[in-house]
Amino acid sequence: MATATGESHTVTADEIREQYKKFVGRKIFFIFFFIALIVGITGVSTSLGSADLTVWDSYSSILRKPFPNTFESKYIFTLDDVPGSDGERLKQYLIDEYGIVWVQSAEISKSADGKITITGEGDNNVEIMLDERDTEKMTVKISGDIDPGHRVNDFKVKEVNGELHIHESTWLADVCVWNLRLPRIILGIVAGIGLGLAGAVMQAILRNPLASPYTLGISSGAGFGASLAILAGAGFVGGKYLIIGNAFVFALLVSFIILGLSSRKGATPETMILAGIAMMYLFGAMTTILQYFGEAEAVKEAVFWMVGDLNRASWSVVTIVSVVIALCTPYLLAKSWDLNVMGAGDETAKSLGVNVKRTRVTTMIVSTVMVATIVSFTGTIGFIGLVAPHMTRLAIGGDNRYVLPVSGLLGAVILISADLVARRIIAPVILPVGAVTAFMGAPLFLYLIMRRRREYW
Amino acid sequence: MKLRVNNVEFAYNSTPVLESISMELDRSEMLGIVGPNGAGKSTLIRCVDRILTARGGTILLDENDISKMTRMEIARRMGYVPQTTTRVFPATVFDTVLMGRRPHLGWKSSEEDVDKVLEILELLGIMEFAMRDFNEISGGQQQKVLIARALAQEADILLLDEPTSNLDIRHQLEVMDIMKGIVRKKGISAIVAIHDLNLASRYTDRLLMMNGGRIFAAGDPESVLTVENIRRAYGVEALVKSDGERPYIIPVRPV
Amino acid sequence: MSVSTGRIALFVVVLLLTIVALVGSSVVTGSSAVTVDDAHSAILHKFFPDRYEPNWLADVCVWNLRFPRILLAILAGISLGAAGAIMQWALKNPLASPYTLGISHIVAFGTSITILFGFGYIGGKFVIIGAAGISALIATVIILYISSRRWATPERVVLIGIVMMILFGALTTILMYFGAAEAVKEAAFWMVGSLNRASWNVLAYMAGTIVLCAILLLLLIFLPSLFGVDERRIRTSAMVVASLLTAITVCFTGTIGFVGLLAPHICRRVIGDYPRFVIPVSGLVGAVLLLGSDLVARTVISPVILPVGVLTTLMGAPLLVYLIVREGIRG
Known part of the structure; x- marks a missing residue:
């Protein structure tokens, strides 16, 4: 390989400084772009449904609550x-x-x-x-x-x-927006943020581009835990914390199995994911059996836990999920530098002062908390956590300080757009949103597996 | 005396890898470690940086025991340059070097950190790759980037694990020249594990020859790189010539 | 190492006895108010009409409901077990099976899209079976192509298979919503599998296909000159036979998972790795697994009948984890 010396134009520090600023600017632009996109989709999504509203109706209905005078109707x-x-x-x-x-x-x-x-x-x-x-x-x-x-x-x-x-x-618009559509969309936004963020974190700490809460089986573990708690008598109303707690216990079990497996010699990214998927099927089967022990609506419930949807949204659910995501996100963002360093390998990370083992375990636990909370109310919606980080890296590169927040925002964009499709494509029937995300995510997954051959051969 | 290693032992499971290793490193000194494969060169370097925790003995950094220091404190004093790294996810050369600032900064990188990185890129002559992806540049350039990262750490001891073993001869000389220059100019000390005895002879101030987890010979290159030592440590018959200053080794045949 | 025929024979006998025992207990258990005695006399009445007075309810229950279901379990088990063994041998991939390669789900998709286009089970049976066959062949060609790539480690092939399974599972679910009102239930049938669609007609098709496939396999193994001696070609043809077995089974039982993965592993563990014995004996193991799972599925929270695929998954998924971890350590 030729070293670029001699006549070629020598790059000055100022040029690089300029390029670097642009590079960072682009990342920040994406953050704002996705926030704007979320706002936009929220408007469109709240306006569509069995009762038609204009996009303006839904925005003014949303904004009337905080600003009653500015956004009063005619x-x-x-x-x-x-x-x-x-x-x-x-x-x-x-x-x-x-x-x-x-x-x-x-x-x-x-x-x-x-x-x-x-x-x-x-x-x-x-x-x-x-x-x-x-x-x-x-x-x-x-x-x-x-x-x-x-x-x-x-x-x-x-x-x-x-x-x-x-x-x-504004009665019709208010009821449609505030009681029916907005909780669903906001649940979609926070769940998307949580799943996108958790996916980015898991890919970084396991150094595995195929990792995500879904493909590692963590979501399924949470789904089993949650449905076990529900069957044991914790209702959606009173025992929410019990449900989340139990979901967390089982999700954590899977997380630790995955962490244990990843520290084994010879564990390739593929074997880790295969083990995760096998656990996904195992917990899926156990969840299905649980449903049969429970109510008469067993099949429907089982599909809910295995495919996932946003039909259970309500303001109290939105509040719980939002609070958990809001508590977990700052910690993960604070660790994003360390995740960058860990991307260079454990030894390098140690030599740069990162406590690799502790960081890996704590970030995994925090991500698992988020996933467990989300899954408790949405079932196992797949592939958001896989797709969002990859699309993010494609757009803004691999610096986790930006990948983490952008991946979260993109996760929200993907989930609420998928939900919009799921609600509208054969309206009035509402498809489970998990079927739509699988449809988007599975091809990417295939591409990633086949592309990886370059790194091995 | 900057670094003092006393009777360090290390074992993987129950297989001993290092046995009673003692050595010292002076200010502004380049210390080479040579020895056959499996002699424990890399393990020793990792123990010194506490990437691996030594089982016995002490490692003193300016008379402070490193086992009592936090990881961050060690990172501010010693920089480690691995042989190679493969990144799963993309990172630009600039961001890779910026990671060396990790022991000094919080979440946000300041203008000062950016300046420091640019200065080091300039010093190593890799400015033009700054915005390229780390995985896309050649092995020699990657090695320079890894050295740049360790320099960005502003450590006063650099530990290099076979920095030249994947490089063509031009890059080998470039990398070693850079190291030599840094040691002279900045008053940094370096420990370099190295395979190539001629490179070791030419660039290091002092040599340790290891074999079977022990130090086999130590001293200036001339006293370490003798026909007898090479035969006993490597099992190779070699000719040793001298240009009056440094010995040159021509391997002949295995014995 | 020589083939221990005695050991194989003993294993086959044990399997056959187990099947008989399972059939015996399956036929007398069920939700309907038919006592064990009633069931016995209903069976015996068929053979000794003079000596046993039949009870009409018991007769219908045993001959029209339970026996077809039991036989379907046996036939589906044989065909899945054998198909799994063939695939593992032909692809040299211990993780292969109709389910883990995604073939089952592609067949389920092909079949359900045909049904959605209006071909009922009654009139358009052959269209449906044809669609199943074609989808299975397409899936097999894909898998064969992927397996022939240089980068195709067993894990990677199966991972691709599983993604196809998830993808086509999602597609089938969406299809179901386009179609009937009973969408969720239908989707569950295709995704988890069940033996509820058993009938004497279905059994005839299944049995016919299995016999046909057995003949094809015998030709493949004993008359290699027909296909040339090129081993690769034999393996490819074997894959086609396996896909045929998968197609007919999925067509009538949905995607029952992991039987095809489990059976060959159990079988090899007992009799050793001799493909020409492992393939048929895996079929018997598969029959035992499916029949046993169905018995458990019908009794464990009686009167509710669990989908049998759930139970086979419960047995098979841990095996998959074990195989992966073991391979992982070896690699």
């Missing part, structure tokens, strides 16, 4: 000013929204209890009255010259300085 009229100064406003709104042109020339009247009536020719009639039970709601009844003959709708009532302001109703 103001229509003030109750006290109808009939009167706001009468025309109300009429215009009814024309724009429902196309009932006849209100233009109709008379507006209001009774003592605040009921507004607009009566036109024939059956044409609009009644707007305050709801008896819900002080924040007004019911709008339209009948007559409208398809299909009559229509009932809601307005939203808001008290401002003693006056009642009437806004467009």
